[in-house]
Amino acid sequence: MAASATTPTAATTGATPNLDAPPGQAVDPAGAPAPPLTEEASADAYVSRETPSREQDDPPLAMEAMRAVQILNPSGEVTMPRPDRPRIMCVANQKGGVGKTTTTVNLAVALALHGNRVLVVDLDPQGNASTGLNVPHHAGVPDVYDCLIDNVPLAEVAQTVEGIPNLWCVPATIDLAGAEIELVSVVARESRLGRAIAGHPAEFDYVFIDCPPSLGLLTVNALVAAQEVLIPIQCEYYALEGLNQLINNINLVRQHLNPTLEVSTILLTMYDRRTRLADAVEQDVRNHFGDKVLQAVIPRNVRVSEAPSYGQSVMTYDPGSRGATSYFEAAQEIALRGVKETVGRNV
Helix, strand or coil, X not given: CCCCCCCCCHHHHCCCCCCCCCXXXXXXXXXXXXXXXXXXXXXXXXXXXXXXXHHHHCHHHHHHHHHHHHHHCCCCCCCCCCCCXXXXXXXXXXXXXXXXXXXXXXXXXXXXXXXXXXXXEECCCCCHHHHHCXXXXXXXXXXXXXXXXXXXXXXXXXXXXXXXXXXXXXXXXXXXXXXXXXXXXXXXXXXXXXXXXXXXXXXXXXXXEECCCCCCHHHHHHHHHCCEEEEEEECCHHHHHCHHHHHHHHHHHHHHCCCCCEEEEEEEECECCCCHHHHHHHHHHHHHHHHHECCCCCECCHHHHHHHHHCCCHHHHCCCCHHHHHHHHHHHHHHHHHHHHHHHHHC
C-alpha cells in the first residue's frame, strides 16, 4: 500500500522548533524565523476584502468638495465661454410643476458665477424666480408689470442679486396677474417685453425669461422677445401630453410674430432612475428632438426643493449636491452650444 503524503513538520524532519522566536512571528519548517512582516503586508493579510480601502473610502467626500469649489468658483478663474451676441432664452412649458423656475434660477446663477452677465426676467405672477434669487417682490416694488403697461425702462426695475456677481433680476409682483387683461387693449401688445429688453442700455450675455404655466399673452410676449426656447420636460407621461400644443404655439409665433424663434434646448427634469417610466420618457424625447436634448439630466433631489425656502439657488445652498452638479453641467452644455452655433453661423 502507498504511504499517504504528509507535510514535513519539526517532528518528521527532526528539526527543533525555534522557541525563542517572538510571538506572532512566522517560523519556517526548518525552525528559522521567517523575515518579519512589514506594516503594509500585515495590514493586507488581516484586513477583510469587504473593508473599503483608503482610496475607495475618501473619494466621495473629496469629489463633493471639489465639485463645490468648481461650482462656487470663489477665485473666478474658471469661466464658461461667453457668446458673441446676447442670447435671449424663454423658459416655457404650459404644464405647471415641471421645473421652469428652478431651471431658470439655477442656470442663471451657474452662468453668472462663471463669468457671464445674466439677466432674469420673472414673468410669472407667482414671483417664484424672484423668491429663489432673494429679490424683494412685495406689492409696491417696481416690477415687470410697470415695464409692460406703463413703459417704465427695464433698467429702472432690474435689481442686483445679492451675493452673485454679474446677475440681475426683474421681479414680478402680484400686479402682474392683471396684466393679461390690461394688455388686450394695448397697441402692439405682443412685443412690449421685447422692446423693453432691447431698450436696456447694458449688454447681457444671457437673458432668461421665466414664463407662467399658460399660453396667454405673457407667454406670447416672452416668445416674441426671445430668440431661443428652452423647454424643461418632467420625466413623466403627463409632461409629454401637452408638448404638442406648446410646439404648435411656438410655430404660430414663428410664422406671424417672430421668424427667428427656435426651440434650441430641451432639458429633462425630475428624473427618477428607479423607474422604467423615466427611462421610457427620456428615450421618447431623445428620439423626437435629437441633439436639442441636453446630455445633462436633472434628477429628483431634495436639496433642489429646499434651496428656495432659504432664498437661494441650489448652486449656493448645497454646491456639492447631485442637483447642483447636474444644473452646472447643463449650464456648461448651453454655454458650449452657444459658442458652436455662433461659429457655425459665421462660417
